[in-house]
Amino acid sequence: MDIINWISQPWHWAIGGLAIAALSISMTLMGQKFGVSSSFKVLCTWAGAGKRIPYFRIDTKGERWRMLFVAGGVLGGVISAHLLRSPEPVAISDATIQYLAGLGIDYPASDETGMGFVPTTLFNFANWKGILLALVGGFFVGFGSRYGEGCTSGHAITGLSHLSLPSLVTVIGFFIGGLFMTWLVLPYILPYFL
Amino acid sequence: MKNLAFFLIGIPFGIIMTKSEVISWFRITEMFRFESFHMYGVIGVAVAVGAVAMFILKNRHVKTWTGVEVSYTPMPFNMKRHLLAGSLFGIGWAITGACPGPMWVLLGNGFWVILIYLVGATIGTWAYGAVADKLPH
Numbered sequence: 001m002d003i004i005n006w007i008s009q010p011w012h013w014a015i016g017g018l019a020i021a022a023l024s025i026s027m028t029l030m031g032q033k034f035g036v037s038s039s040f041k042v043l044c045t046w047a048g049a050g051k052r053i054p055y056f057r058i059d060t061k062g063e064r065w066r067m068l069f070v071a072g073g074v075l076g077g078v079i080s081a082h083l084l085r086s087p088e089p090v091a092i093s094d095a096t097i098q099y100l101a102g103l104g105i106d107y108p109a110s111d112e113t114g115m116g117f118v119p120t121t122l123f124n125f126a127n128w129k130g131i132l133l134a135l136v137g138g139f140f141v142g143f144g145s146r147y148g149e150g151c152t153s154g155h156a157i158t159g160l161s162h163l164s165l166p167s168l169v170t171v172i173g174f175f176i177g178g179l180f181m182t183w184l185v186l187p188y189i190l191p192y193f194l
Numbered sequence: 195m196k197n198l199a200f201f202l203i204g205i206p207f208g209i210i211m212t213k214s215e216v217i218s219w220f221r222i223t224e225m226f227r228f229e230s231f232h233m234y235g236v237i238g239v240a241v242a243v244g245a246v247a248m249f250i251l252k253n254r255h256v257k258t259w260t261g262v263e264v265s266y267t268p269m270p271f272n273m274k275r276h277l278l279a280g281s282l283f284g285i286g287w288a289i290t291g292a293c294p295g296p297m298w299v300l301l302g303n304g305f306w307v308i309l310i311y312l313v314g315a316t317i318g319t320w321a322y323g324a325v326a327d328k329l330p331h
Contacts, residue, residue: 073205157240176277
């Protein structure tokens with residue numbers, strides 16, 4: 001079908017941005033705000049974190065919509081990988097590919113290696129150092145998003161759409177942390193994690 | 195029933211995250227290295243269109259499904275907290291190349307190693323809950 005082929009090809013950034021806006025507007029009209037990171041708080045509550053920590057004593061019934069939303073997101077990922085697979089890998093700039101090659105990180109452009117989504121040379125179950133780094137990275141994402149009450153969806157998309165100042169400062173923080181890591185830390189430590 | 199609708203809208207969410215390539219670790223590295231406009235384009239368009247839409251929805255007092263008008267209450271402003279929390283998140287974002295939404299979507303795309311991100315993020319959330327009262331808010 002033509003429409004399937006059309007969706008499957010790599011999207012222009014403007015199409016991606018429009019689609020994300022449509023999603024956040026739809027969710028607003030459905031009475032909720034586009035936000036994902038609170039799903040981790042619900043996981044903590046489900047795992048019994050509320051026994052010792054009052055912060056996690058929440059009624060997860062009110063968060064059921066969010067967990068169903070992320071479950072739908074997982075299914076959307078499955079559909080993308082199987083039915084809407086792009087014929088080409090993610091078109092990363094040559095400068096980035098060269099820079100990463102210099103650190104020993106391959107650009108996984110083939111179908112088997114994942115079409116440019118995850119740096120499989122670094123993050124794979126056979127590389128315990130990479131797994132440790134992934135765990136630390138995930139920790140910062142979880143800690144930072146809860147402390148800041150939101151992640152990219154809640155602050156960069158929803159918050160900025162409402163011209164919220166706390167969201168703007170938080171997004172500036174995302175870049176302070178991200179630029180610090182990308183320019184001053186990762187180039188020096190990544191080779192040791194391979 | 196309404197919860198089911200959120201599951202259904204989650205499906206295009208997963209597809210959009212994948213097809214707009216924001217789930218790619220390489221796109222995030224490229225963004226922080228300023229070597230491509232892609233991520234800035236995606237987020238910029240999403241925010242610009244979102245801002246116009248939210249303005250119209252609020253201005254016309256449009257009601258949501260739940261019968262209340264579209265509104266937004268920003269969290270209380272605290273410069274130190276936003277910068278610190280944002281920076282911690284940014285450190286994680288640069289390492290994992292995935293924010294929370296993409297983590298879930300990548301898992302659906304069949305990258306099992308992303309389970310480690312999700313475990314890390316859940317532990318990080320737990321740790322925040324444990325020390326929250328000692329941090330500036």
